[in-house]
Amino acid sequence: MTAMWADTTEAVGGLSLLDEPAGEVSGTYLSAYIPIAFNIRGDLLFIDTRAGKSSGCVRGFMGENNDQGESWPSINALLEEVVSSLEHGQPCRGWVPGIDEGWLHWEFP
Template sequence: MGTVDASVVDSWRGITSWLEIHAPVTFAALAPPASDEDLRAMRDDVGKNLPDDLITWWRLCNGTGLADGNGMLLPPFFEPCSLHDVLAKRSIRVGSGAPTAIHNATAATAGSPAGAFLASFVPIAADGGGDLLFVDLRPGPRHGCVQHWSGEDGTDGGPWWTGVADMLADVAGALHTGSEARRRYVETREQHVQASTNQAAVDDGRLVWTSTPRDHPLLGR
C-alpha cells in the first residue's frame, strides 16, 4: 500500500535519534509501527488512497501509547494518534451520526476553511482537549496538507504544513538546529490569524514546545 517516502524515513530517523538522547520519556511513548491490517482498515474507512508520506509515517510509528502528555511530539502540544484512535475520532465526527460532515465531504478544496469536520479529514494528532491536526484529502493543489482543527472554531487559518513529510522535516530541523518550528506558516498566514512559532525544549525527559507570538510581517510590527 503506497510508495515509501524516503524523506519521511530520513526525518523520522533524525527525530527519534534526538529523542532517544535528549527526551527519553517522549521516545519511550512512541508506539511500534502500524500493521498492514490497521492500514487497510484506515483506507477502507476513508474510502480513498492515503498520501504516501502519511502511510510511510504510520509504517514507522503507530502514534503514542497513551495521550498523557509524554508523547507531545508535534508543536505546539499535539500527540500523534494511533490508527485505532484515528478511526474512533472519525467515527464520532463523520460517522452515521454526523450527516452534515458526510454531506460536505468534498466541499471546497484542500486547505480552505471548514466549519464542519469533513469526511475527507484524517486526524493524525490530538491535544486531549478537542483540538486536532488532520490531513486534508479534499481535491486541489494543497491535497494532503496538514491543518489544525479547533474544537471551537473549526479550521480557518490555512495549512500549517504542506504535508506529513513537510511537518516531520520541520520538527526534525527544530530539534537538531534549535530553529523555530511552524515559522513558514506564521510568515504566510492570513493577516487576521494570530500564530506563534515554537522551539523545542526538554522538561524532565519530555519534549515540550515553547511558543513565541509573531505579528504578521505585512502589519509592520
C-alpha cells in the same frame, strides 16, 4: 469527531463540503480529515484528504476556531520543519521545543 460536529457540518453545507478542494476552510470537522496529532486541550493536526492541488496538506483544528487554513503542504514538510527546529534549537511556527524528563514538549511563549 464527525459525529460530534454533525450538526455544525449540516448547518454550514453538509456533505457538499467534501467536494470543496483540500485546504479550504469548512468550519467543521469532515470525514476527509485524518487526525495525526493532538494536545491536551483537544486541538489537533490533521491531513486534509479532499481532492485538489493541496490534497495531503496538514492543517489544524482548534475547537471553536474549527479548521484552520493550510499549515504545511504535506506531512513530509511538517516533519522536515520539526526536525530542523529540533536540530537547530529554533522555534517551529512560534512553538519552542524542550525536553522534560525525557519527553519532548512544545511551549508557545
